[in-house]
Amino acid sequence: xxxxxxxxxxxxxxxxxxxxxxxxxxxxxxxxxxxxxxxxxxxxxxxxxxxxxxxxxxxxxxxxxxxxxxxxxxxxxxxxxxxxxxxxxxxxxxxxxxxxxxxxxxxxxxxxxxxxxxxxxxxxxxxxxxxxxxxxxxxxxxxxxxxxxxxxxxxxxxxxxxxxxxxxxxxxxxxxxxxxxxxxxxxx
Ligand code: IMP
Ligand code: MG
Numbered sequence: 001x002x003x004x005x006x007x008x009x010x011x012x013x014x015x016x017x018x019x020x021x022x023x024x025x026x027x028x029x030x031x032x033x034x035x036x037x038x039x040x041x042x043x044x045x046x047x048x049x050x051x052x053x054x055x056x057x058x059x060x061x062x063x064x065x066x067x068x069x070x071x072x073x074x075x076x077x078x079x080x081x082x083x084x085x086x087x088x089x090x091x092x093x094x095x096x097x098x099x100x101x102x103x104x105x106x107x108x109x110x111x112x113x114x115x116x117x118x119x120x121x122x123x124x125x126x127x128x129x130x131x132x133x134x135x136x137x138x139x140x141x142x143x144x145x146x147x148x149x150x151x152x153x154x155x156x157x158x159x160x161x162x163x164x165x166x167x168x169x170x171x172x173x174x175x176x177x178x179x180x181x182x183x184x185x186x187x188x
Pocket of ligand 1: 055088110112113114115116117118119162163164165169170171
């Protein structure tokens with residue numbers, strides 16, 4: 001079994017897996033808090049949760065169950081990184097939403113905001129569909145990397161510069177199923 005420098009035994013053995021950045025219990029506790037906040041803020045107007053695939057699928061699943069309101073859920077898929085670890089700044093909608101956003105209270109559920117370029121594109125794209133309101137809930141924000149200043153209504157964790165894996169986040173489509181977040185030790 002691969003271990004990180006502190007002796008943490010990883011979910012499965014792979015040389016790419018580095019030190020743990022956010023542990024499973026910390027993520028669980030924070031998502032419960034975010035769910036409670038959203039429950040409070042949207043008590044009189046159950047939101048439509050828009051999940052940005054693929055990275056946000058695990059966060060969405062846990063967040064939706066932490067919200068005590070009859071939410072609706074829809075999915076869109078965008079591609080911005082390809083198989084590398086740096087944002088190209090070019091965002092492509094690979095799958096669009098099924099539900100019409102007009103007049104809806106939308107919460108955009110994102111895995112991680114790095115440069116912010118993906119979010120800037122998505123926000124503009126969704127705002128054009130005339131929702132009644134549009135807020136962002138991001139599980140992770142990478143400190144000091146944003147090239148744009150998007151308003152983030154709900155943020156799980158601010159994390160240091162290292163590229164990370166797990167809890168939905170991948171490198172070349174792998175490691176999304178780690179139940180915690182750790183540093184990527186390989187090169188891409
Ligand atoms: P941005 O456009 O630079 O903000 O990048 C946002 C997208 O890049 C996220 O939705 C992720 O899919 C991906 N991404 C950014 N940082 C990481 C990371 O550390 N690990 C895995 N994916 C990442
Ligand atoms: Mg990705």
